[in-house]
Amino acid sequence: MAVQPPPRRDFRPILRADLATYGPTRGKSTTRSRGAGGNDPDARGLQLLGVSRGPDYQKLESAIADELNTQYQPLARQVSSVECPRPDKPPKAGDTLTCVADLDGGDVRVVATFTDDDNNVDYRTIDTVYDLTDTEAGLAEQISARYGFDVTVECGDGLKIVESGRTFECSATDPGGATRAVQVTAGEAGEKDTWKILE
Known part of the structure; x- marks a missing residue:
């Protein structure tokens, strides 16, 4: 009988997901x-x-x-x-x-x-407007779902205005305390926003 390895509890390299929940901002x-x-x-x-x-x-x-x-x-x-x-x-x-x-x-x-x-x-x-509190919550949910463990995300306070196609960074922390930068790209007109974990 094959033994399954335990699930990883740290960040794997570069993953992407849509930030479709940011429509209101x-x-x-x-x-x-x-x-x-x-x-x-x-x-x-x-x-x-x-x-x-x-x-x-x-x-x-x-x-x-x-x-x-x-x-x-x-x-x-x-x-x-x-x-x-x-x-x-x-x-x-x-x-x-x-x-x-x-x-x-x-x-x-x-x-x-x-x-x-x-x-x-x-x-x-x-330009795209981000409410950073909502952005943190959305990223934490999506990254946690993608990696299979809870992460916390820090992006700052207030609003962030980003030119379409440009990026900004937040930080994500895994349960072991390891922190990685999260790069968020503001989608062009008609495109969704994306994120990826930076190594």
């Missing part, structure tokens, strides 16, 4: 106004028509703030301001500008793209 729009141009499902459409037939930047800033405040409701925080640059020349179809929303003292960037010459705009965030 995501900074990406998930809907688009009817008739808005573009094929990006993470874009919001808006027509900006100012008094002088130029773009109404205040309307854009207000729409971005409203959308982000809706998305960040589970965080119990609101965007305090949104600032978009005002180019000297009238924008043309395809022109973009990067607006910045202040969320709890951190910058969330929003790219607005003019979809035509009539000041119609699609916008989308390029």
Whole structure:
């Protein structure tokens, strides 16, 4: 009769899993106004028509703030301001500008793209917002399930704003007290976040 080795109680090298439970803290729009141009499902459409037939930047800033405040409701925080640059020349179809929303003292960037010459705009965030307390709990659950033993995870306090495609690190500790870095990658639009244990 073959004897099964005891289960490992330490970290094995590089594993990945999705962080699908972090949806409420995501900074990406998930809907688009009817008739808005573009094929990006993470874009919001808006027509900006100012008094002088130029773009109404205040309307854009207000729409971005409203959308982000809706998305960040589970965080119990609101965007305090949104600032978009005002180019000297009238924008043309395809022109973009990067607006910045202040969320709890951190910058969330929003790219607005003019979809035509009539000041119609699609916008989308390029940053992901993490509530680090929720991130710790989600990672601890997923890593524990993957490895078969309980781990504790430390990521810090408050919110962390990460550009899509970029990484940040937390630390995970196994029952024996060994600690490893956990690298979290913010997913691009339409992709899930991932994590891996670093050696």
